[in-house]
Amino acid sequence: MQLVDAELQESRQILPGQWLQQYHAPALAAGARAGQFVHVRGDWSGLVLRRPFTINTADPVTGTISIHFREVGRGTAWLTRLRPGERIDMLGPLGQGFQVDPRSRxxxxxxxxxxxxxxxxxxxxxxxxxxxxxxxxxxxxxxxxxxxxxxxxxxxxxxxxxxxxxxxxxxxxxxxxxxxxxxxxxxxxxxxxxxxxxxxxxxxxxxxxxxxxxxxxxxxxxxxxxxxxxxxxxxxxxxxxxxxxxxxxxxxxxxxxxxxxxxxxxxxxxxxxxxxxxxxxxxxxxxxxxx
Amino acid sequence: MDLGRGLRLRNPLLVASGTFGYGVEYADVVDIERLGAICCKGTTLRPRQGNRPPRVTETPAGMLNSIGLQNPGVDAVLERYAAQWAGWRVPVIVNVAGESIEDYVQVVRKLDLVPGIAGVELNISCPNVGKGGLQFAIDQDAAAAVTRAVRRATELPLIVKLSPNVADIRPIAVAIADAGADALSAINTLSGMALRRDRSGPFLGNTYGGLSGPAIKPVALRIVYEVAQVVGIPIIAIGGVTGLDDVLDFLAAGAVAVQVGTAIFADPTLPVRLVDELTAECGRRGLASYRPLVGTALPGRTGAASSRGVEYRP
Structure with a gap:
């Protein structure tokens, strides 16, 4: 678990009200496992809690992770307005991921x-x-x-x-x-x-x-x-x-x-x-x- | 700072019970040894499963929680954490909750003389359980009785946490101080609720929850201000601290230390940063200690008693 500054690289709406955002966060990309999540805090005012998002993809080579979310409230609405180059605070990777049996085909x-x-x-x-x-x-x-x-x-x-x-x-x-x-x-x-x-x-x-x-x-x-x-x-x-x-x-x-x-x-x-x-x-x- | 019976804190920034677990959960990202003290999760005689979910929801400038004192029981807490705590420089204050005076006394007896336990914070004010002690916090005789019983059971430094869910806190605070508490902490959460989005019923599994966060700071400030004028023991302020201004406000209102709670969820590094910011603020004002900042907003004679034992030098 680390507390890192993540820089938004790309943000796009992939479905009505659903967003896919890619962040540069090498420390998180290196250790992330499928099923784990990040706890996110923007430079927003009036919100007292972070927002949890599953790590949608992680690429240790480029040092990026992505999150996929639906705009449902003030926190996610704030995220949709974030511009590439701007940064948010991410705590992660958190939680237990999926356990794949080595023998599973x-x-x-x-x-x-x-x-x-x-x-x-x-x-x-x-x-x-x-x-x-x-x-x-x-x-x-x-x-x-x-x-x-x-x-x-x-x-x-x-x-x-x-x-x-x-x-x-x-x-x-x-x-x-x-x-x-x-x-x-x-x-x-x-x-x-x-x-x-x-x-x-x-x-x-x-x-x-x-x-x-x-x-x-x-x-x-x-x-x-x-x-x-x-x-x-x-x-x-x-x-x-x-x-x-x-x-x-x-x-x-x-x-x-x-x-x-x-x-x-x-x-x-x-x-x-x-x-x-x-x-x-x-x-x-x-x-x-x-x- | 001396909160009584030898509970000396290196600085006045504590982390509030229920927001910092047992001190180990945030250790990856927080230098916990730099905290003034850690108040651990509410601990009861027997294990408790807590309330049904959902247990938390965000509200304007705050949050509601209805955890319901989930904890593994005092024996398991000691077995899992006491040895680790004993190795830390930061004092760990065990928050104790119960349903009866006998419960509180039994838990405290188990904590007495255990290495790693620096003090006890009596939670007589949890609003989230049917029989969780709130009955002790709203009645001055009951509050005095539980304080006196625990006082007789241990030589550990004893802090009693006040509830804001009362009409007038002053007689209760006085009764607790007279019954032998070394310090008071104020405030616990305010009882509140939220509805499901379709308004078909209460949102929280427990119907009611405790409100915390910046929304309750004015309430906490009022209670600290009132209590500081009627008791002669140190007060630890809790309620919506998110920055140095809040710390300075609570000190001015008569608190000798401050607990950070809900704000930790957003920024786990805040309490340690506030230690540095308070030191810098004292330096900027040319103060050798923050003692002169305590009680400046109190009317008439400032609370000489409430600043007792302040030894912290930045």
Missing amino acids: HLLLVAGGLGIADVRLLVDEALRDGRQVVLLYGCRDASEVYPSSLLPDEVEYLVATDDGSVGHKGFVTDLVLEYEAWADQAFACGPLPMLRTLAGLVAGRKGRLGVATLGRKRGGGRPVPPGSPAARRRSFLQVAMEQNMGCAVGACLGCVIWGVDGPQRVCREGPVFAYDEIDWDATAGPGTHAQ
């Missing part, structure tokens, strides 16, 4: 809406390590579809829209059935109902998933403590969770979600969890209050 990524930002860097890491990636993406309609030009060619990219204006008509989770037998591991981020549905799908088929190359059926090896990197690697599904955040370093206990063993800090134990660490009935997602 086939990764299934499931993203709903802005959840794509959480799995985007995993696409790059997986391809770099010679794995195959299927990315399932769900959104409301054609206007919100993540541009395939922002993805490497090697990814198999499938889209579901609520209104069927592009790709499958229905939920992105409908597409999972076709790939679950192929996948060694699955990684997801998106709205809470989507993640809950996925967790339900996986929970019902526990023993039969992730067997393509990992041979999970032949016992799980030595027992590992829940929540450990090893336990998460063994879980078929890992999910990146969101919550309103205070400090982002584990001090304030503001960003918890409910796990099967009680409160879990999204900023420290997460943001990535194995699906079976989470109490899906008790967990409430983030949000903003009425002004």
Whole structure:
């Protein structure tokens, strides 16, 4: 974890209300792992909290990272007005990223809406390590579809829209059935109902998933403590969770979600969890209050 | 600075309970040894899971939190952190919360004589739990009773944290001072709430939360100003400190030290920077210590008592 000055290099609106910004921050780019995040503070007035953003991409060679966000309030609106050459304060990289089993060949990524930002860097890491990636993406309609030009060619990219204006008509989770037998591991981020549905799908088929190359059926090896990197690697599904955040370093206990063993800090134990660490009935997602 | 019973701080900038964890969380980016003291997360006799999320949300010039005293319990806190704290130059003050006088006494007995524990801050004013002590903070007899009981249980320096959620703080502050507290800290958060965006109900999982940040500074300043005129023990100010002007305001209103809280979330390096800025300010004014800055805004005789023990030299 470091506190660095990050210089904006490029900022553009990639979808209505959604922005992609690239920052020069070599110290963060060098250590960032897929699923980790940065806690950002601009030279804004009137806001008392930083804003957390998943590290969307990271390039240690150019020393850059990118964030992808939706303009939802004063903090993100302020960011959209930032000009190249201007600087913001970034604390990071923070949190536990995705755990990929070294033996995994086939990764299934499931993203709903802005959840794509959480799995985007995993696409790059997986391809770099010679794995195959299927990315399932769900959104409301054609206007919100993540541009395939922002993805490497090697990814198999499938889209579901609520209104069927592009790709499958229905939920992105409908597409999972076709790939679950192929996948060694699955990684997801998106709205809470989507993640809950996925967790339900996986929970019902526990023993039969992730067997393509990992041979999970032949016992799980030595027992590992829940929540450990090893336990998460063994879980078929890992999910990146969101919550309103205070400090982002584990001090304030503001960003918890409910796990099967009680409160879990999204900023420290997460943001990535194995699906079976989470109490899906008790967990409430983030949000903003009425002004 | 001597806050009583040998609790000597090298400078008057502390970090507030609940905003700095156990001192280890920010160690990568903050030189914690340069802080005046660290007040750790509220600690209870038994482990507490805290309130259901969401627990925090930003408000105009502030934030609401309803953590609900999540902590692993005093035994686990001592086991995990005490040895580490004992090796630090910066004193660690353990913030103690409870549901009954017996709870407070038992926690404090466990802290007594443990190396690494420099003092106790009694949290009798958490607004975020059903039975979390707020009942002790709003009644002068109850406040005196818990203070007296804890005073009998330990020789540790004892700070009692006041709640702003009362009509008149002065009789309560006097009762606590008379019951044997070495110092007072003021203020805890103000009880508040926010609604869901669709206004279908409360936003926070716990309905109510504690308001902190710059929005509450005028309230904290008023309470420090009032308390400084009626007690003879040092006051540590808390509430919306974001810069040197806030520190100087609280000193002028009669505080002998200041805790930084919510502002740490935005800028973890702020408390240490304020140490340097206060030193520079004293130098600029040709002061050998910041003692002359304490109580200058108080009416009539300035609070001689409240500046007791100020030994800090920039």
